[in-house]
Amino acid sequence: MTERLYYRDATLLDFQANVMEHVGDAQHVVLDRTAFYPTSGGQLHDIGGLGAARVVDVIDAADRIIHVTSAPVPLGPVRGAVDAVRRRDHMQQHSAQHLLSALAADHLKWETVSVHFGAEHSTIEFATASISDRQLTELERWANDVVAEARAVTVSFEDAAAADQAGLRKTSGRTGEIRVVTITDIDRSACGGTHVSRTSEIGSVLLLGVESVRGNSRVGFLAGERVLTRARASDSTLTALARELGCAVGDLETLVPARQLESKVTREQVVKLEQEVAVSRVRALYQATAPGTDGVRRIAHRGQEESAALLRAMVQATVPLERALLVVIGRSPPAIYVATSNDSGIDAGARLKPALATVGGRGGGSPRVAQGTAASGEALDQVAAQVLDA
Numbered sequence: 448m449t450e451r452l453y454y455r456d457a458t459l460l461d462f463q464a465n466v467m468e469h470v471g472d473a474q475h476v477v478l479d480r481t482a483f484y485p486t487s488g489g490q491l492h493d494i495g496g497l498g499a500a501r502v503v504d505v506i507d508a509a510d511r512i513i514h515v516t517s518a519p520v521p522l523g524p525v526r527g528a529v530d531a532v533r534r535r536d537h538m539q540q541h542s543a544q545h546l547l548s549a550l551a552a553d554h555l556k557w558e559t560v561s562v563h564f565g566a567e568h569s570t571i572e573f574a575t576a577s578i579s580d581r582q583l584t585e586l587e588r589w590a591n592d593v594v595a596e597a598r599a600v601t602v603s604f605e606d607a608a609a610a611d612q613a614g615l616r617k618t619s620g621r622t623g624e625i626r627v628v629t630i631t632d633i634d635r636s637a638c639g640g641t642h643v644s645r646t647s648e649i650g651s652v653l654l655l656g657v658e659s660v661r662g663n664s665r666v667g668f669l670a671g672e673r674v675l676t677r678a679r680a681s682d683s684t685l686t687a688l689a690r691e692l693g694c695a696v697g698d699l700e701t702l703v704p705a706r707q708l709e710s711k712v713t714r715e716q717v718v719k720l721e722q723e724v725a726v727s728r729v730r731a732l733y734q735a736t737a738p739g740t741d742g743v744r745r746i747a748h749r750g751q752e753e754s755a756a757l758l759r760a761m762v763q764a765t766v767p768l769e770r771a772l773l774v775v776i777g778r779s780p781p782a783i784y785v786a787t788s789n790d791s792g793i794d795a796g797a798r799l800k801p802a803l804a805t806v807g808g809r810g811g812g813s814p815r816v817a818q819g820t821a822a823s824g825e826a827l828d829q830v831a832a833q834v835l836d837a
């Protein structure tokens with residue numbers, strides 16, 4: 448049986464103990480007493496050192512706690528040291544969760560359905576179909592007010608039935624002794640986790656947003672150092688964006704939508720201009736090309752930097768012409784476009800498909816417009832020659 452030192456004192460991180468037994472091998476270590484918190488109740492395990500070995504996992508096995516270590520730890524006396532940074536982080540997240548659950552239940556009538564503590568952020572699922580921005584801001588405000596009040600957070604061991612009678616957030620449903628965590632005048636919950644001893648140690652609480660799950664609402668949150676880390680990261684992202692756009696951070700919210708609108712209008716103008724360019728370019732090429740013996744003008748055009756949209760617009764502009772066949776080769780992406788006028792008597796798709804097949808290319812289309820690709824520019828040149836010749 449392992450005595451759980453963290454039950455009575457969550458600030459005790461350095462301790463002496465005895466290795467009582469190994470489970471399977473000497474890297475699965477059972478102590479007579481431990482300050483290491485095992486993964487349980489949604490809270491992740493501690494890490495740290497046991498003698499010269501590192502503790503990489505801590506498993507709750509009923510009356511024993513198994514420490515999974517990076518190296519064998521022999522039977523006998525050993526010193527344990529819990530990683531303080533990770534423990535404090537877990538205490539802050541866990542205590543913030545008690546606080547948020549209590550405030551949401553008392554002020555908003557949202558019961559907590561489930562909680563999840565993550566390495567990046569944590570979540571609480573509340574039994575409410577929706578949460579407004581105002582409610583989220585209020586809940587965050589209340590939580591930070593209680594943090595500032597530095598209320599005592601205490602641990603007591605009580606008889607389950609008596610504790611239920613005296614009022615618990617949720618009836619424990621157990622018999623015998625239970626561990627009760629109390630935030631003065633705010634909450635009494637049965638819990639085996641590690642908590643801060645004053646709400647001020649939570650640091651601060653930041654709510655991240657709401658997600659709908661199974662008709663409930665899941666709220667993400669950060670507490671303590673994580674809030675600072677997030678603030679620092681957000682600030683550096685915003686500063687970088689503002690520098691990129693040449694404005695102050697405070698102007699981003701109005702500048703970015705304005706720029707997006709501008710670029711949408713510009714894109715629309717480009718599309719219009721490309722259509723105009725396509726029409727006049729096809730007309731010029733048409734005028735400069737002499738008709739063949741069959742009266743059809745066979746126009747070849749090799750694209751340079753033009754967009755695929757412009758080349759396709761040239762294809763469309765060919766259809767209403769008189770007795771015309773247009774073959775265009777585009778560079779990026781490599782493609783061949785074929786268009787024929789309504790009165791040409793030439794089927795663009797039927798002309799292109801077999802020509803592509805001779806070079807292993809793919810494509811096809813309708814009697815008026817067709818499109819295809821091949822492995823190389825040379826292959827496309829060969830296809831173009833075949834389409835124009837036939």
Ligand SMILES: [Zn+2]
Pocket residue numbers: 541545628638639640641642
């Ligand atoms: Zn707890």
